[in-house]
Amino acid sequence: MPELPEVETIIREIRPRITGRLIKELDVFWAKTFENRLQIPIVGRRIEQVSRLGKYILIKLDEGNLIIHLRMSGQILINPSVKPSHMRVLMRLENGINMAFNDVRKFGRWYFVQSLNEVVKKVGMDALDPRFTPVLFAELLKKSKMGIKAFLLSQRYIAGLGNIYVDESLFRSRIHPLSVSAKISRKAAGHLFEEIRNVLTFAIEHMGSTISDFRDANGKVGNAQNFFYVYQQQGRPCVRCGTLIKKQKISGRGTHFCPDCQKKYGR
Secondary structure, three states, rough: OOHHHHHHHHHHHHHHHOOOEEEEEEOOOOOOHEEEEEOOOOOOOEEEEEEHHHHHEEEEOOOOEEEOOOOOOOEEEEEEOOOOHHHHHEEEEEHHHEEEEEEOOOOOEEEEOOOOOHHOOOOOEEEEOOOOOOOHHHHHHHHHOHHEEEEEEEEOOOOOOHHHHHHHHHHHHHEOOOOOOOOHHHHHHHHHHHHHHHHHHHHHHHHOOOOOOOOOOOOOOOOOHHOOOOOOOOOOOOOOOOOOOOOEOOOEEEEEEEOOOEEOOOO
C-alpha cells in the first residue's frame, strides 16, 4: 500500500498540473471506486487546492471536496501515453489534462463530499505536520497500552505510516516492534519521533518506494526501496551488529527487525 512518501510524491507532481483546472468530464469504469456523497455533478467544478493528510489525497473544489485513497494498488497517472490496463476512473480537465486512476485490486476509492470530516474525521495528525511535536508524540505513547507496531500502523494517532516505514523507523531508533507504547522511555520516544521524520523525508527525496504497484504520476518507479535496512531484509546481517534480520508476524503484519539491537520495552 502506498504510504505517506508515495502519496506526497504524487501530490507534488499533480498539484501544479491540475490546480485551477475545470473538471470537464468524469468517466467511472468501476462503480465502487467513485462515491458521490454530495449528490451534485462533479463535472463543472474547479480544482482550487491539492493537499494531503497521511495517505489521503485532498482536492478542494470550488464546491465540495474530492478525497482519494489509493489503498493497496491505486495509481494516479497524468496524461498516460498508453491507456492503463486497469483504469477505474478518468477525469478530464480543461487544457487537455487527463488524470487516470489505475487500480488492479479495485480497493482504491474516490469520495466527492461536502466536508473532509465525512472521510477523515478519525484520522490523526499527519506525521510530517509541523504542529506535530516530540512532546505530543510522547504524550500519545504514554496514554496507549497498544504495542508500538500497532500504534504506529493505526491512522488514528499518526497519519501516513504503513508497514514499510514503521519497520524502518523502529530499527533506526533501536526499538523492538513488540514494545508496549506506554513503556517506551521519553528519551526513546524522542528518538523514534526524529527517526520517523528522517525516514519519511528520505523516502520522499527518493520518490517513494516501489515494491510492486507504486508508480508516480508520470508512471515512474520510486527508488527508496534500495536503501532499506530491515524491510524485506530477513536473513541478512544487521548493518549495526551483524545479527540476522528476523521477520515475524506482529499486529497481523509481517514485521522486520533486528532481534539483538532493538530494545524491547515492557515485555
